[in-house]
Amino acid sequence: MxxxxxxxxxxxxxxxxxxxxxxxxxxxxxxxxxxxxxxxxxxxxxxxxxxxxxxxxxxxxxxxxxxxxxxxxxxxxxxxxxxxxxxxxxxxxxxxxxxxxxxxxxxxxxxxxxxxxxxxxxxxxxxxxxxxxxxxxxxxxxxxxxxxxxxxxxxxxxxxxxxNTQLSEEQINIIEFKPTLASYFDVINSQWIEEMFVLEEVDKRVLRYPQKNIIEKGGKIWFAEHPSLGIVGTCALLNKGNGAYELTKMGVLKTARGLKVGEILLQHVIEQAQSLPLNCLFLLTNAKCEAAIHLYEKNGFVHDKEIMDSFGRSYQRCDVAMRWTQEDFATNL
Structure with missing residues (x-):
């Protein structure tokens, strides 16, 4: 040298x-x-x-x-x-x-x-x-x-x-949607989607106008707040009609991954979904999202061809469809 x-x-x-x-x-x-x-x-x-x-x-x-x-x-x-x-x-x-x-x-x-x-x-x-x-x-x-x-x-x-990786579940605060938090929904989801895929037009519509495209259509949005990092995660339920709800736009900022924020948020959304007039809770994803799919499976979601046939065309990147079953969820807890 x-x-x-x-x-x-x-x-x-x-x-x-x-x-x-x-x-x-x-x-x-x-x-x-x-x-x-x-x-x-x-x-x-x-x-x-x-x-x-x-x-x-x-x-x-x-x-x-x-x-x-x-x-x-x-x-x-x-x-x-x-x-x-x-x-x-x-x-x-x-x-x-x-x-x-x-x-x-x-x-x-x-x-x-x-x-x-x-x-x-x-x-x-x-x-x-x-x-x-x-x-x-x-x-x-x-x-x-x-x-x-x-x-x-x-x-x-x-x-x-x-x-602080030793956070307890009680330290993650789950907050319901309000208009002042709408930009977090966009920022958090844009980050993980652009990291792995390309934002599709349907993504852009929903992320930029969540109140119009989710809340006003009978859906729900929640945010996860970390005690020192602030708002770090979000997840939504999209009302598809006839008692069907899509669990969608679930993301956690890269700064907070590994802190189990996603699992805490997912379990809260599943619990809240059961208070709705629910006939079917499903999600659409991609096989590249291996960690997320494992988390879904752990919390009661199973792969479902019927869901894929009915809703899979919603996103170009979708090649995995899953339906939530309460029995599997209870077994894994």
Missing amino acids: HEDFLDELGELALGSRLKRVSEKMLADAAKVYEHFGMAIQPKWFTLLALLDKKHTVSVVEASEYLGLSQPALSQFCRQLSAKELINVAADKSDSRKKVIQLSAKGRVQVQVMKPIWSAVNLAAIELSEQSNNQFYQALLLFEASLAEKSLLQRSQHHFKQLA
Whole structure:
């Protein structure tokens, strides 16, 4: 392995060393978002955090707050607007000025990211505290610490502590649908569907307008709230008529997988379904969702050809249909 030539240049190459560390940190931050299933670029972080704190700012104010050029900030705004995470509009008091704020989807996305930011913050503090007070020496130690254990690895460690894998069922709060939670339904389900498949038109209609397409048609939606991570899961019952209900759009954020949130949520939905005028409870899925299918089987669902024949065409990705049977559910408890 070659010697690091920047060591020979010393403080003369401080800017280059800082740039190298900065690029490493940003690359690791991108891996953190990727690890938790979020299509977010680290360069957007400061603007999203600013809008979360200030709510509404002009483009000029944001540029000054963040120390960014207006062309750079405008580029970020276009990118975030394309992701439907911010709204950009003319200032009501001065139409020449543009003001920006988080969209409903953006507010949800920020709430989802905050536990991750907390973990990254702890990881960054941990890296910083491995240094001493001499800045250059501290920087060298900081860089060595980063090479020894990356920001991703440190963030994963701290996130596990924040998530607390020993949660009891009572600590997961199940909440019924209300309009202010609609964006969570979209964000949570879009994450897992796009991770494995492609959002179909039927997905987009239901996820963007859950009240119209589920609630107002006699269906139900629930959300799972983690004590430190916030809203992390959701599941719906879609009224198909004649006492048939489809258990659908069940998803858990990648940040909360492995905490048994899905099982707690599924069992709650099954219990609530039994209070409805229920003749048939079924679900449609894909064979690629092996972990989910195992969970369904464990909780009383069996594979059913009749369900596939009757409802399987609802989604292009559907190649598995299951019906819930109370006897199997009771046996597995």
